[in-house]
């Protein structure tokens with residue numbers, strides 16, 4: 001049996017007629033860049049997140065960058081985030097001219113430790129970006145409380161957590177802005193690149209709308225220097241047609257996670273993903289920790305089981321960030337995780353028999 005890490009073709013096969021119809025409408029209307037299909041998706045995605053505004057942009061990276069710019073982040077500012085995330089979180093900070101400042105994560109949730117965030121605050125700190133890694137929300141209440149006490153703004157990196165909840169509230173809607181990616185492999189994936197910012201702050205929403213469209217509130221009237229960061233019409237239509245399926249897809253991911261955990265419980269050496277009491281985890285990634293990860297990954301791969309590492313090198317040790325002058329040992333939890341994480345196949349269409357097969361092979365290898 002072969003088990004892919006991710007199977008986007010299986011999802012398309014299940015909803016082919018809806019997708020083909022959505023794309024054909026955009027092509028017939030020639031509504032390619034921004035426009036009515038994007039606007040319609042923005043309305044439904046805002047409602048899904050129980051938030052007032054959603055602004056469709058070109059990618060999750062754009063979403064983070066525009067949210068930071070709209071909050072006034074620039075040269076001389078510091079933005080606190082975590083080192084165990086996709087590099088886009090830090091790139092967006094750097095592309096504002098600001099400095100990323102990393103803090104270590106909790107051993108069980110792999111998300112930002114509020115006490116370490118508080119200790120990293122300086123006179124230059126403007127914003128904090130907790131990351132809802134793998135689909136598990138960061139512990140937002142203390143983060144929001146500390147940020148408010150120090151006059152800081154909060155941007156949630158919800159790029160892996162569409163539909164996840166913190167104490168019953170959708171992630172992305174808790175801070176000043178929430179950023180989402182619709183990269184094809186995400187829980188809600190476009191047929192190309194796309195992203196969105198959500199916010200309950202009307203002036204902030206307006207700034208981001210203008211920034212993503214060349215700084216123009218009206219065509220050819222440019223009030224600020226902006227960028228071309230609009231969402232494609234086709235992506236808006238595809239995402240609007242997919243959104244009603246997202247709750248069932250997330251439920252399927254949760255069921256696969258339960259089965260993995262049940263079948264792997266008691267295997268010595270394996271640390272299973274933990275769902276915090278405050279959390280409704282949506283398992284974008286099912287990552288366990290095991291010593292001897294590299295050998296296990298190699299053997300599973302050789303047997304036709306798709307596995308991955310999210311992420312092999314924490315950001316503070318990446319060559320791109322050598323100027324920040326962090327050393328190995330600076331963030332022990334993030335560093336240990338990078339050496340032990342193994343992501344198993346996870347996508348809604350995964351079959352129970354495939355989960356059983358993956359666990360059987362992993363147990364044999366262990």
Ligand SMILES: *Cc1c(COP(=O)(O)O)cnc(C)c1O
Pocket residue numbers: 059060061062085086088089131157159160180181182183194195
């Ligand atoms: C995917 C991702 C991003 C970037 O999104 P893109 O759409 O690929 O630009 C940012 N942060 C995290 C945590 C992500 O997983």
